[in-house]
Amino acid sequence: xxxxxxxxxxxxxxxxxxxxxxxxxxxxxxxxxxxxxxxxxxxxxxxxxxxxxxxxxxxxxxxxxxxxxxxxxxxxxxxxxxxxxxxxxxxxxxxxxxxxxxxxxxxxxxxxxxxxxxxxxxxxxxxxxxxxxxxxxxxxxxxxxxxxxxxxxxxxxxxxxxxxxxxxxxxxxxxxxxxxxxxxxxxxxxxxxxxxxxx
Numbered sequence: 001x002x003x004x005x006x007x008x009x010x011x012x013x014x015x016x017x018x019x020x021x022x023x024x025x026x027x028x029x030x031x032x033x034x035x036x037x038x039x040x041x042x043x044x045x046x047x048x049x050x051x052x053x054x055x056x057x058x059x060x061x062x063x064x065x066x067x068x069x070x071x072x073x074x075x076x077x078x079x080x081x082x083x084x085x086x087x088x089x090x091x092x093x094x095x096x097x098x099x100x101x102x103x104x105x106x107x108x109x110x111x112x113x114x115x116x117x118x119x120x121x122x123x124x125x126x127x128x129x130x131x132x133x134x135x136x137x138x139x140x141x142x143x144x145x146x147x148x149x150x151x152x153x154x155x156x157x158x159x160x161x162x163x164x165x166x167x168x169x170x171x172x173x174x175x176x177x178x179x180x181x182x183x184x185x186x187x188x189x190x191x192x193x194x195x196x197x198x199x
Contacts, residue, residue, distance in 0.1 A: 017045040017195075018087035018132075022094030022105030024053045029139040029175045033188070034093040036181060037137060037170070040192035041089075048083055052104035055080075059107040066117035070124070077111045089195055090134040090164055092155060096147035101154070109154065115161040126163045133195060134159065135168040141176035168194065 017038075023030035038047060057076050065073035084090075094101050101109060118127035136155060138148050148171045155166055168191040172184055 015045050015088040016083075016086060017041060017047045017089040017091055018083045019047060019049045019091045019093060020105060020108060021049055021051045022092070022102050023139075024102070024104075026051075028095075029172060029181075030093050030095050030137070032181055033137050033139055033170065033172050033184075034091070036185070036188050037091070037093075037135070037192050040189055041196065044196045045089060048087070050080055050083070050108070052102070052108055055108070056104065057108050057111060060110040060113050062113075066114040067121040070114070070118055070122060070127075072111065072114050074111075077108075077114075080108065080111075081114075084132075084162060085128055085130060087130075087132050090132050091137065092134065093137040094139075094151070096138055096140045096151065099147035099150050101151060109158060112158050112162060115158075119161050127161055128163045130163060132162070132164045134164045134166045135170070135191060135195070136166060137170050139172045139175055141174070143173045145171065145173070 019034065019038075021030070021034065025031065041047070055076070057080070058074055061074075063073050065071070092105075094105055097103075100106065115127040118124040134155070136148075136152060138151065140147060148169070152166065152169060158164075159166055170184060170188060170191055172181060173179060
């Protein structure tokens with residue numbers, strides 16, 4: 001998988017898909033699941049990838065800056081903010097680590113505290129005007145689904161302030177036992193094509 005920072009694919013897009021990628025492995029299971037999903041979007045979306053391990057966004061320090069004015073005291077989130085404001089589709093692709101997101105991706109999600117502050121402290125409703133649809137793509141070495149449920153709940157909380165709706169979730173389980181991705185092919189295709197249809 002291409003590891004360029006914030007890369008884009010295709011020429012002139014009709015819509016933009018923003019990928020928050022949470023795996024340290026550019027060609028691992030999460031990357032394979034993502035690529036399988038993206039192939040069905042190629043004619044409808046321009047894709048922008050934020051690789052959390054390469055971006056190394058700093059964690060939120062609860063400094064209070066965003067409670068007094070819009071934005072963040074740290075500037076390493078600025079590009080992601082711009083993409084969040086313009087994206088039509090948000091794709092979160094991640095392995096499950098200890099029932100949650102890997103630390104670099106969790107840092108990005110925690111930095112979205114700025115949007116909670118914008119809404120509840122600065123009374124900006126919604127903090128991000130443009131609505132976006134979303135899909136959660138997860139991989140797990142085991143067959144346990146508890147982590148997927150926890151991660152979904154975390155995203156749903158964040159989505160209340162970034163004007164996003166989680167519409168689809170795909171979990172590729174048992175990767176430690178080499179469960180084939182082909183078992184999910186129809187589910188992936190059906191989920192992806194649902195974002196190529198206007199709602």
